[in-house]
Amino acid sequence: MKKTIMPAIFIGHGSPTNALENNKYTKAWQSVIQEIPKPKAILCLSAHWCVEETLISNLEQPQLIYDFYGFPDELYKVKYLVAGSPELAKQVKELLSPLVTVEYNNDWGIDHGAWVPIKWLFPEADIPIVQLSINYNKPARFHYEVGKALGKLREQGILIIASGNIVHNLNTISFDDGTEPYPWAIESDKIIADLIENKQHKKLLDFRNLGEAVNLAIPTPDHYLPLLYILGLQRDKEKLISFVDGIVFKSISMRSYLLK
Numbered sequence: 001m002k003k004t005i006m007p008a009i010f011i012g013h014g015s016p017t018n019a020l021e022n023n024k025y026t027k028a029w030q031s032v033i034q035e036i037p038k039p040k041a042i043l044c045l046s047a048h049w050c051v052e053e054t055l056i057s058n059l060e061q062p063q064l065i066y067d068f069y070g071f072p073d074e075l076y077k078v079k080y081l082v083a084g085s086p087e088l089a090k091q092v093k094e095l096l097s098p099l100v101t102v103e104y105n106n107d108w109g110i111d112h113g114a115w116v117p118i119k120w121l122f123p124e125a126d127i128p129i130v131q132l133s134i135n136y137n138k139p140a141r142f143h144y145e146v147g148k149a150l151g152k153l154r155e156q157g158i159l160i161i162a163s164g165n166i167v168h169n170l171n172t173i174s175f176d177d178g179t180e181p182y183p184w185a186i187e188s189d190k191i192i193a194d195l196i197e198n199k200q201h202k203k204l205l206d207f208r209n210l211g212e213a214v215n216l217a218i219p220t221p222d223h224y225l226p227l228l229y230i231l232g233l234q235r236d237k238e239k240l241i242s243f244v245d246g247i248v249f250k251s252i253s254m255r256s257y258l259l260k
Contacts, residue, residue: 006154007036007260010230010240011117012165013047014254016068019078019116025254028244029120032258039159041085041128043092043150046113047164047223055105055133056092059084062129063109080119082110085128088158092132095149099142100135108133113163127159134225140205143225147232160233162226166192167217167253174250181247188217189245189253196240196257201231217251230259 011029018026048067049055062084066076093102110118110129118129134143150160167185191214195204207214207224218224234240238259245255 003155004037005235006039006157006159007258008154008160008162008230008233009036009259010162010164010227010257012252012254012256013113013117013163014165014248014252016071016075016112016116019112019119020072020074024246025244025256026120028256029117032243032256033121035258035260036159037157039127040157041088041130042118042159042161043088043153044110044114044118044129044131045134045160045162045226045229046111046131047134047168047226048111048113049108049131050134050136050222050225052135052137053133054096054100054102054135055108056089056102057084057108057131058086058089058104058106059109060086062131064115065109065111067111078119080110080115080125082125083128085130088128088130091153092130092150095152096146099145099149100138105133114161117163118161134222136222140207140221140225140228143228144201144205144232147229150229151233151235154233160229162229164223164226165252166224166227166255167247167251168223169217169219169251171219172216172251179250181250184213184216185247185251185253187213189247189255193242193245193255196231196242199234201234204228204231217253230257234259
């Protein structure tokens with residue numbers, strides 16, 4: 001009997017205010033979940049848990065982390081009471097043991113890179129969530145290989161969600177309404193999208209050699225690295241389907257992908 005393979009998702013999560021806004025992007029997140037069987041649990045890799053080691057959350061009841069400041073008071077009142085899964089945390093730790101030492105973590109809850117999109121995907125908060133940190137000390141190839149190693153989880157009904165932004169330059173953002181994206185933001189978003197469509201994984205791993213526009217788009221790799229896990233998960237006959245795109249605040253790409 002052929003195994004059912006759970007799809008995987010890369011989400012361009014953008015601003016924390018997407019937790020409150022019924023917009024083009026949150027509607028797309030709600031829509032894409034209709035193409036995914038109900039998972040047993042979620043493993044999330046968020047750009048906002050980027051540290052110098054590889055950690056796995058191991059909490060029965062993780063708390064929301066409001067890891068941002070200067071936003072409307074309403075945002076800090078959002079609740080999303082969801083269970084963790086020490087069982088999944090143990091399995092991830094074992095799967096990755098040939099690649100890296102993974103330590104349990106009981107301090108980190110669920111950061112906004114995870115809960116902002118996931119609350120739209122599963123508003124009933126009935127799917128356990130485990131977060132795996134992104135080890136900032138490791139090269140691009142490492143994140144790709146971790147993605148490959150996590151692929152077995154997809155055969156067990158686990159949904160892997162990677163959350164970041166392909167183009168993410170906070171130093172150049174503008175909150176003025178109606179402002180057009182920077183030309184380099186448009187260019188770099190297209191360069192990366194074209195490489196994804198053509199399965200040019202080697203070039204995507206070597207992103208620092210993709211030109212000036214891409215280096216402006218990725219001044220630091222924290223929001224780009226989550227994509228590499230999804231690339232690592234991609235199997236020979238699978239496609240990464242861009243189910244929503246757009247550039248907000250002039251320099252943040254909201255492009256998101258479904259792997260199936």
